[in-house]
Amino acid sequence: MAGGKRIGFLFVMGGVLGLTLAAAAQEPREVPMARSGTLTPAGWLVKYKTGSRLAQALSRQTGLAVLGIAHLAANSGTAWAAQRSVLQNNPDVLWAAPNYWRYAQAMEVVPNDPYYRPERNQRRYQQWHLPKLNANYAWSVTSGRNDLTVAVVDSGVDLNHPDLKNRLLPGVTLVHQDKYTPPAGGMDDNGHGTHVAGLIGAETYNGVGVAGIVWAGKILPVKVLNQDGAGTDADIAAGIVWAADQGARVINLALGGPSDDGTPPQALQDAVDYAYAHGCLVFAAAGNSGDNTRYYPAALAHVLGVGATDPWDRRASYSTWGPFVALSAPGGAGAEALTKDTGMLSTFWDANSAGTDTLGGSEAGEYGIEVGTSMAAAVASGAALLVWSTDPGMTPDQVADRLRATALDIGAPGPDQQTGAGRIDVLAALGNPQVIRPELTLYNYPNPFNPERETTQIVFLLDLPRGADLAVYDVARALVWKKHYTAAEVVAGKNLKIWDGKNGLGERVANGAYFMRVTTEDGKKSALKGIAVIR
Numbered sequence: 001m002a003g004g005k006r007i008g009f010l011f012v013m014g015g016v017l018g019l020t021l022a023a024a025a026q027e028p029r030e031v032p033m034a035r036s037g038t039l040t041p042a043g044w045l046v047k048y049k050t051g052s053r054l055a056q057a058l059s060r061q062t063g064l065a066v067l068g069i070a071h072l073a074a075n076s077g078t079a080w081a082a083q084r085s086v087l088q089n090n091p092d093v094l095w096a097a098p099n100y101w102r103y104a105q106a107m108e109v110v111p112n113d114p115y116y117r118p119e120r121n122q123r124r125y126q127q128w129h130l131p132k133l134n135a136n137y138a139w140s141v142t143s144g145r146n147d148l149t150v151a152v153v154d155s156g157v158d159l160n161h162p163d164l165k166n167r168l169l170p171g172v173t174l175v176h177q178d179k180y181t182p183p184a185g186g187m188d189d190n191g192h193g194t195h196v197a198g199l200i201g202a203e204t205y206n207g208v209g210v211a212g213i214v215w216a217g218k219i220l221p222v223k224v225l226n227q228d229g230a231g232t233d234a235d236i237a238a239g240i241v242w243a244a245d246q247g248a249r250v251i252n253l254a255l256g257g258p259s260d261d262g263t264p265p266q267a268l269q270d271a272v273d274y275a276y277a278h279g280c281l282v283f284a285a286a287g288n289s290g291d292n293t294r295y296y297p298a299a300l301a302h303v304l305g306v307g308a309t310d311p312w313d314r315r316a317s318y319s320t321w322g323p324f325v326a327l328s329a330p331g332g333a334g335a336e337a338l339t340k341d342t343g344m345l346s347t348f349w350d351a352n353s354a355g356t357d358t359l360g361g362s363e364a365g366e367y368g369i370e371v372g373t374s375m376a377a378a379v380a381s382g383a384a385l386l387v388w389s390t391d392p393g394m395t396p397d398q399v400a401d402r403l404r405a406t407a408l409d410i411g412a413p414g415p416d417q418q419t420g421a422g423r424i425d426v427l428a429a430l431g432n433p434q435v436i437r438p439e440l441t442l443y444n445y446p447n448p449f450n451p452e453r454e455t456t457q458i459v460f461l462l463d464l465p466r467g468a469d470l471a472v473y474d475v476a477r478a479l480v481w482k483k484h485y486t487a488a489e490v491v492a493g494k495n496l497k498i499w500d501g502k503n504g505l506g507e508r509v510a511n512g513a514y515f516m517r518v519t520t521e522d523g524k525k526s527a528l529k530g531i532a533v534i535r
């Protein structure tokens with residue numbers, strides 16, 4: 001037992017304690033997400049007995065040591081069983097376990113929102129931008145956090161839209177223009193902000209309308225633009241400050257304009273600096289001028305200018321370019337005709353259609369197709385929220401850097417003025433978890449279901465009778481309900497289990513999207529599917 005590789009063992013055997021701990025107790029910040037699994041553990045995890053000398057040394061450390069656990073390097077020259085016995089024979093050690101790798105596993109999640117999927121006999125998804133971003137795989141890793149708010153500083157949001165109303169915080173109207181009385185509370189009277197809000201976070205897996213990128217957390221409507229979609233620096237600046245004061249983490253500015261003499265608008269810069277100091281990440285539309293005019297607020301410091309791409313990952317013809325384009329996101333092709341194939345499908349509002357489905361479908365709310373860098377900014381905001389939800393301790397700059405570093409390089413090789421760092425890829429931004437196919441069939445009916453008058457039957461198919469866990473999570477992945485079935489309680493073939501729509505405390509769960517996951521106890525088979533609860 002000599003040599004530099006045995007750091008952990010020196011430690012356990014009473015060698016250079018504190019020093020070794022400092023060297024070995026670092027936890028990797030990110031789980032490496034290998035494409036092929038390996039069972040070789042990354043050293044050992046050791047729990048020390050309370051009051052032992054080693055435990056006292058640990059108590060000065062942070063992280064794992066709070067749990068009284070140390071991460072020790074392995075001895076590559078010794079069998080794992082022998083290493084374990086050396087550790088376990090140490091009188092200070094309560095237990096020792098291999099530090100196994102875990103791999104994030106992404107599966108496709110297909111929301112049941114009718115405007116998400118391809119139309120009958122069509123291949124292209126109606127909301128093509130979501131699979132383009134790999135959001136449909138990212139959703140199996142995260143679909144948001146309840147404590148992350150995004151502010152839509154825009155023309156307002158339709159507060160009554162059936163696919164948005166449950167996603168909104170109380171909004172505000174901050175429009176001060178002559179001969180114009182804006183609707184109160186952040187209500188939309190243009191449609192633009194409603195479209196943007198739906199792209200970011202329409203209520204998803206509710207069997208209604210469209211899917212959003214982020215499903216948990218809240219949207220803050222901040223109305224600063226009038227019924228024609230125009231607003232002043234004064235109101236926009238006030239809106240940014242108000243959003244930061246409300247605790248918004250992401251601020252979406254799907255608006256902009258040039259500055260006559262090229263001077264950055266100082267009021268907007270001051271407002272953005274205020275938001276940045278409050279920990280906000282600010283996205284702005286790069287502009288729809290199709291040239292390299294400097295657009296503000298996109299070109300301000302501490303703002304990420306977002307350019308638009310078409311369904312073929314080219315810069316959209318209208319997308320303003322220049323050094324201020326930080327990155328790109330789908331915004332739709334600049335075709336004359338707005339179609340689902342090339343435009344962006346989302347929630348909408350307009351004065352004449354009274355909330356009816358203007359796309360020819362039978363949805364209760366209104367939906368529309370728009371293109372522009374506004375839509376691209378909205379996509380970027382949604383993507384940022386997904387990244388942030390996996391690690392809320394990240395700074396705004398870290399989230400931005402992650403999106404840029406993992407974007408798909410398009411256009412000229414490397415970062416370029418036309419498309420910035422490239423087109424956002426949400427799955428890559430989450431660390432490119434291994435994509436796996438569900439290993440077993442899982443579905444439920446009815447879905448959506450109403451727990452006030454029915455239960456839902458969850459069906460999973462097994463090849464062999466293996467013990468299995470069936471769990472239901474909310475949209476922010478908090479465990480709602482879980483049941484273990486032993487091998488004797490399942491059969492090879494079709495297993496039918498009931499979920500009554502109640503959580504572990506016996507309370508009926510709220511409206512919304514849930515995930516069910518079944519995993520066999522040998523870890524060999526699993527599947528994940530959404531459940532919509534509508535009361």
Ligand SMILES: [Ca+2]
Nearest residue numbers: 113203208210
């Ligand atoms: Ca929906």
Ligand SMILES: [Ca+2]
Nearest residue numbers: 410412413414
């Ligand atoms: Ca490029």
